[in-house]
Amino acid sequence: MAKGPYIVRISSQKGGVGKTTIAVNLATVLSMLDYKVLLVDADYANPSVGFHLGLENVNRGFADIGAKRVDPKSVIVTHAPTGMHVIPGRVGGKVVYPSISQIEWQFKILREENYDFAIVDTAPGILPFVENVYLKNYDEAVIVTTPEMASCTSAIRLAHVYDTLGLKHSLVVNRMRNKRYEISIQEIEESYEGSVTGAVPEDEIVPLSIAEHIPAYLLNQRCGFSEGVSRASKRYAARVGGRYASKREGMSLWDRLLTVLGLRKRNRVLASVEKEEEE
Amino acid sequence: MKKASLLTLAALAFLIASAMPAAGSATQVNASVTVICPFTVGVGARSVYPRYGTVTVNYTASSTGGCALTPLSGTFRVINESTNKVVYSAGVTIPRTGSQTYTSNITFPTSNMTNTIYIANVMFSAGGFSTSGSNTFALVNYADVVIESFSAPSTATVGSTMSFTISLQNTGDTASGPIALNFSISGPRSYNSLLTLSALSPGQESNTVIILNNVTGVVGTYVALAAITYNSYGSTQSSTSSSLSYTVSQPVSSGPQPVINPPSSGGTLPPLLQIPQVNFTYMPLLVSGGRNSTTLSQIGFRNSGNLTEVINLTVDPAYSSLLSLSTDTVNLGPNESVSVQAYFTPGANLPTGVYSIPIYVTARYQGGGTASGTGYLTFSVYSQGGSQPIVASQVALTNNGTVLSGIISIIAPNNQGLRNATLVQWLPLSIAKNISDISVYGLSSNIVIENNSYKISSKIGRLPRSQTIYEYYSIKGPSNPSSLLRSRYAIETLSPESPQEVLRLAGISAPAIVGNTVGTITASVLYTGTSPSNVTFLLVPSPQITVQNETQKALAFPNQLITKQFTITNHPKNGTYILQLYISAAGANLTYGVPVVINPVQPSNPSSGLPYLPLYVRIGVFIVLIIAVIALFKGRAIRQRYSPDRAGTLIRMREQIKRES
Numbered sequence: 007m008a009k010g011p012y013i014v015r016i017s018s019q020k021g022g023v024g025k026t027t028i029a030v031n032l033a034t035v036l037s038m039l040d041y042k043v044l045l046v047d048a049d050y051a052n053p054s055v056g057f058h059l060g061l062e063n064v065n066r067g068f069a070d071i072g073a074k075r076v077d078p079k080s081v082i083v084t085h086a087p088t089g090m091h092v093i094p095g096r097v098g099g100k101v102v103y104p105s106i107s108q109i110e111w112q113f114k115i116l117r118e119e120n121y122d123f124a125i126v127d128t129a130p131g132i133l134p135f136v137e138n139v140y141l142k143n144y145d146e147a148v149i150v151t152t153p154e155m156a157s158c159t160s161a162i163r164l165a166h167v168y169d170t171l172g173l174k175h176s177l178v179v180n181r182m183r184n185k186r187y188e189i190s191i192q193e194i195e196e197s198y199e200g201s202v203t204g205a206v207p208e209d210e211i212v213p214l215s216i217a218e219h220i221p222a223y224l225l226n227q228r229c230g231f232s233e234g235v236s237r238a239s240k241r242y243a244a245r246v247g248g249r250y251a252s253k254r255e256g257m258s259l260w261d262r263l264l265t266v267l268g269l270r271k272r273n274r275v276l277a278s279v280e281k282e283e284e285e
Numbered sequence: 286m287k288k289a290s291l292l293t294l295a296a297l298a299f300l301i302a303s304a305m306p307a308a309g310s311a312t313q314v315n316a317s318v319t320v321i322c323p324f325t326v327g328v329g330a331r332s333v334y335p336r337y338g339t340v341t342v343n344y345t346a347s348s349t350g351g352c353a354l355t356p357l358s359g360t361f362r363v364i365n366e367s368t369n370k371v372v373y374s375a376g377v378t379i380p381r382t383g384s385q386t387y388t389s390n391i392t393f394p395t396s397n398m399t400n401t402i403y404i405a406n407v408m409f410s411a412g413g414f415s416t417s418g419s420n421t422f423a424l425v426n427y428a429d430v431v432i433e434s435f436s437a438p439s440t441a442t443v444g445s446t447m448s449f450t451i452s453l454q455n456t457g458d459t460a461s462g463p464i465a466l467n468f469s470i471s472g473p474r475s476y477n478s479l480l481t482l483s484a485l486s487p488g489q490e491s492n493t494v495i496i497l498n499n500v501t502g503v504v505g506t507y508v509a510l511a512a513i514t515y516n517s518y519g520s521t522q523s524s525t526s527s528s529l530s531y532t533v534s535q536p537v538s539s540g541p542q543p544v545i546n547p548p549s550s551g552g553t554l555p556p557l558l559q560i561p562q563v564n565f566t567y568m569p570l571l572v573s574g575g576r577n578s579t580t581l582s583q584i585g586f587r588n589s590g591n592l593t594e595v596i597n598l599t600v601d602p603a604y605s606s607l608l609s610l611s612t613d614t615v616n617l618g619p620n621e622s623v624s625v626q627a628y629f630t631p632g633a634n635l636p637t638g639v640y641s642i643p644i645y646v647t648a649r650y651q652g653g654g655t656a657s658g659t660g661y662l663t664f665s666v667y668s669q670g671g672s673q674p675i676v677a678s679q680v681a682l683t684n685n686g687t688v689l690s691g692i693i694s695i696i697a698p699n700n701q702g703l704r705n706a707t708l709v710q711w712l713p714l715s716i717a718k719n720i721s722d723i724s725v726y727g728l729s730s731n732i733v734i735e736n737n738s739y740k741i742s743s744k745i746g747r748l749p750r751s752q753t754i755y756e757y758y759s760i761k762g763p764s765n766p767s768s769l770l771r772s773r774y775a776i777e778t779l780s781p782e783s784p785q786e787v788l789r790l791a792g793i794s795a796p797a798i799v800g801n802t803v804g805t806i807t808a809s810v811l812y813t814g815t816s817p818s819n820v821t822f823l824l825v826p827s828p829q830i831t832v833q834n835e836t837q838k839a840l841a842f843p844n845q846l847i848t849k850q851f852t853i854t855n856h857p858k859n860g861t862y863i864l865q866l867y868i869s870a871a872g873a874n875l876t877y878g879v880p881v882v883i884n885p886v887q888p889s890n891p892s893s894g895l896p897y898l899p900l901y902v903r904i905g906v907f908i909v910l911i912i913a914v915i916a917l918f919k920g921r922a923i924r925q926r927y928s929p930d931r932a933g934t935l936i937r938m939r940e941q942i943k944r945e946s
C-alpha cells in the first residue's frame with residue numbers, strides 16, 4: 007500500500023488570521039523544494055485559495071468529491087507556475103456541507119494519491135458534530151494565530167481540542183509587526199504547549215499577491231513574509247524528510263549579515279532548486 | 286483498508302457464552318466449546334466504480350493472536366450511505382486454511398444501485414460478539430463519449446475538396462481511454478480511415494476535421510459515416526454512428542467546366558504523348574493553382590536524334606483563357622533542349638475542381654514524316670484564402686520519364702493555423718515497383734502499403750495561418766504515371782492542444798529593488814513540445830524600468846528547462862510596476878505580468894556607500910555593521926516587550942480552558 011501524503015490541516019479558531027495565505031505559500035515553498043504537493047481548499051463556506059492562485063473561476067471543488075458522481079481526478083488542477091496540484095473550492099454556487107461518510111471518502115481519496123504533502127486549508131473552528139470522526143485523518147494541525155490576546159486565547163483553545171483528540175499540532179504566528187503592545191514570541195512560547203514553527207511578519211506583499219493572483223512567495227522570495235514562510239516550511243519538510251528538509255532554526259547570523267550587506271546574491275531555496283534543474 | 290474492532294476479548298467471551306445454554310436447557314448439553322482465534326477483518330475497495338455490470342471488492346481476515354484463523358461464516362453487506370438501506374447482502378466465510386490471514390473476493394451486481402456513496406461491510410459474529418470491517422466507495426457513470434455533431438457541406442462540385450468536422454464530448458463521469466474514430470464514405474467513390482483520438486476527461490470536448498480530395502470526383506450522392514469506440518474501466522464502449530450525405534454535381538457556369546479529359550474507360554488514362562527522337566525532360570502531369578493567380582509550369586524537350594525537329598503545340602480553344610504557352614512552335618537542333626512555359630490563370634469566378642486541358646501536338650521530324658496526338662495537362666483549381674486548408678500539388682515526369690517528382694503544398698486557412706495535422710497521401714501501388722523507390726522529404730513521414738496503395742503519412746506540427754509548407758517526393762522508374770492523377774490525399778486535423786501544454790512557466794523571481802539600482806528578473810520555462818524549438822523571451826520595459834536585454838532566445842529540446850535572466854534598472858520612483866513578459870515557442874506562447882517593487886532610496890544603504898571609502902574605513906564600517914546587525918538580530922526578539930503579566934494571563938486562560946472542558 008502506498009504511504010500516502012502527510013496531511014496537514016491549516017486551522018485557526020478565529021477567522022481572518024491568515025490561514026489561507028499561510029496554506030498557499032506553505033504549499034508553494036514545498037513545491038519549489040520539489041515535494042509533490044496537493045493543496046486542498048476545504049473551507050466549504052468561504053473558499054479563497056483560488057484568489058491567491060488565479061483559480062477562482064473553477065466550477066468544481068473539494069465538496070464535489072464528497073457529493074456523488076464526480077471523478078476525483080476531474081477536480082484536481084495544476085497550478086502552472088509551481089506545478090503543484092490544487093483542489094480549489096467552488097466559489098460560486100450554494101454551500102454544501104458534507105456528511106461524515108463523505109468526509110471519510112474525501113480523505114480516502116487524498117490518501118490514495120501519490121503526494122508528499124496534502125495541505126488542507128479549512129474554515130475557522132472545527133466543523134460541528136463531526137470533528138472527532140474526521141480529525142483522525144490528519145497527520146498534523148497547524149494553528150495560525152496573530153500576536154494579540156483574542157487570537158492567542160483561541161489558538162490555545164484549539165490546541166486543547168487537538169490534545170484531547172490526540173492530534174499533533176504546531177503554531178504559526180502571522181502578521182507580526184514588532185510593536186511594543188504585541189504579544190511577543192516568548193510569551194506565546196511560554197503559554198502554548200507545542201512547538202512554534204513560524205513567525206511571519208505583516209507584509210505588503212500579501213495584499214499585492216492576492217491582487218496579482220500570484221502566491222506572495224513567488225512574487226518576492228526575499229521579503230520578510232517569504233523568509234518567514236520559507237523557514238516554517240522547511241520545518242514541515244523535515245516531517246517527511248528529503249534533501250531540503252532543514253533542521254536548522256532559521257537563518258544564520260552570517261546569512262543575515264550577507265543579506266543586509268546585499269552580498270547574498272540569491273535566495274538559497276531558489277538557488278538549490280535551480281542547481282537541481284541544471285543537473 | 287480499514288481495521289475494525291478487535292476480537293481480543295471475543296475468544297474468552299465466547300467460551301462463557303457457549304457454556305450458558307447448557308445451564309438453561311438440559312436437553313442441549315451437546316454445545317461444543319470452541320476457542321476462536323482473535324482476528325480483525327478489513328474490506329478492500331477502490332474509491333470509484335463505474336455503474337455497470339458488477340463490482341468486485343475483497344475482504345481480508347488477519348489473526349491478531351498469532352494463531353491460525355478459526356473457520357467462521359459471516360455476512361457481507363452493501364449499504365447506501367445516504368438512505369442506510371442494505372442494497373446487497375451475501376454470506377461470506379473464513380474456511381479452515383491453517384493460516385493467519387485469509388482474503389477473498391466478493392462480486393455483486395450494480396443493476397439495482399444508483400450513483401451514490403456506498404459502504405461495503407463484512408461482519409463475522411460468534412457467541413454474541415462480532416468483528417467487522419468496512420470501506421466506502423462511490424458508483425459513478427462510466428465514460429460516455431458521444432458524437433455531438435458531424436457536419437459537412439451538403440453539396441459540392443466535381444473535383445472540389447470536402448471538409449468533415451466531427452465533434453465529440455465525454456458526457457460521462459469518468460475519463461475515457463483513447464478513442465478510435467472510424468470514418469468512411471460510400472457512393473460513387475469510397476473512402477475509409479481509422480483515426481486514434483486522444484482520451485477525453487469528463488465534460489471534455491474535441492473537434493476533428495478531415496479534409497479530403499477525390500471524394501467528389503464523380504457526380505452522385507455520397508454517404509459519410511462516423512463511429513467511435515473507446516475503453517472505459519476495462520469495457521469497450523461504442524457510440525451510435527452518425528451519418529450525413531452530400532451531393533456532387535457539375536458546377537453551373539457558362540465558361541469552362543472542371544472535367545477529367547478524356548473520359549477514362551476502365552480506369553486507365555491514355556498513355557503519355559510520345560514523339561519519336563524527342564525526350565521530355567519535364568512533363569507536368571498535375572498542377573494546382575489558386576483562383577485569380579497565375580501558376581507557372583513548363584514542358585521541357587530534348588532532341589535525342591541527330592537532325593533538327595519541329596514541334597507545334599496548340600491549346601484546345603475551349604481552354605485558351607485558362608492556359609497559355611510561351612510559344613507554339615519549337616525548333617530543336619540535335620541534342621538541343623528547350624522548355625515551353627505554361628501559364629495557368631484561373632479566373633476569380635472559375636468553378637473549383639480538376640481540369641484536364643488537351644494540348645494538340647504535331648511534330649514534323651525530318652527523320653521521316655509527321656506525328657500528331659493529344660497530350661493532357663491536368664490542373665486543379667482551388668479557391669484561395671478560405672477557412673479551410675488547401676492541399677495543392679505539382680506532379681511532373683523528369684529525365685524522360687525515368688523519375689517522377691511531386692511537390693505537395695499545404696496552405697493553412699487565413700483565419701486559423703493548423704496544429705497536429707496529418708497529411709495522408711495514397712499513391713496507386715502500380716506507380717512504383719518497390720517501396721524503396723519512393724522517397725519523401727520536407728516533412729517527417731512514413732510510408733506503408735495498405736489497401737493496394739502506398740500510404741504516405743506526414744506530420745504537420747504547426748502551420749501558422751495563411752502560410753505554406755511543402756512536402757517533396759520522387760519515384761524512381763514510375764510505371765504508370767497517369768494513374769497518379771487518381772492519387773488521393775487527405776488532411777486529418779485533430780483538435781488543437783492548449784498552448785500551455787508546450788510551454789510551462791516553471792518559476793519567476795521578481796526583485797524588490799531600491800531606487801536607482803540594478804536588479805535581475807529570472808524566468809524559467811519548461812518546454813514540452815515534441816520537436817526542438819526556439820524559445821523567445823521578451824521582457825517589455827516600462828517608462829520607470831529599463832530592461833537591458835529585452836529579447837533573449839534559446840533553442841529548447843523537448844522537456845528542457847530554459848532559464849533566462851534580465852537585468853533591469855529603474856528610475857527612483859517608488860511603487861510596484863508590472864512588466865509584461867512574453868515567452869513563445871513553436872506552437873505556444875505565454876504572457877506573464879512580472880511585478881517589480883521599487884523601494885525608496887535609503888541614504889544609509891551600505892552597498893551603495895561602501896565602494897567609495899578607503900580600505901581601513903571600509904573595515905571599520907564593516908565591524909560597526911556586524912555589531913549593528915547583531916544588535917538588530919537581538920533587537921528583533923526584544924522589540925516586542927516581554928510582559929510577564931500577559932504571559933501569566935495566557936497561561937491562566939489555558940488552565941481554565943482545560944478545567945472547564
Ligand SMILES: Nc1ncnc2c1ncn2[C@@H]1O[C@H](COP(=O)(O)OP(=O)(O)O)[C@@H](O)[C@H]1O
Nearest residue numbers: 021022023024025026027181207208209212213
Ligand atoms: N502576513 C500578512 N501580511 C499582510 N497581510 C496579511 C498577512 N496574512 C494575511 N494577511 C491578510 O489578511 C487577510 C485574511 O487572510 P486569509 O489568509 O484569507 O485568512 P483566513 O484564511 O484565516 O480567513 C487577507 O486579506 C490577507 O491579505
Ligand SMILES: [Mg+2]
Nearest residue numbers: 025026049054
Ligand atoms: Mg481562508
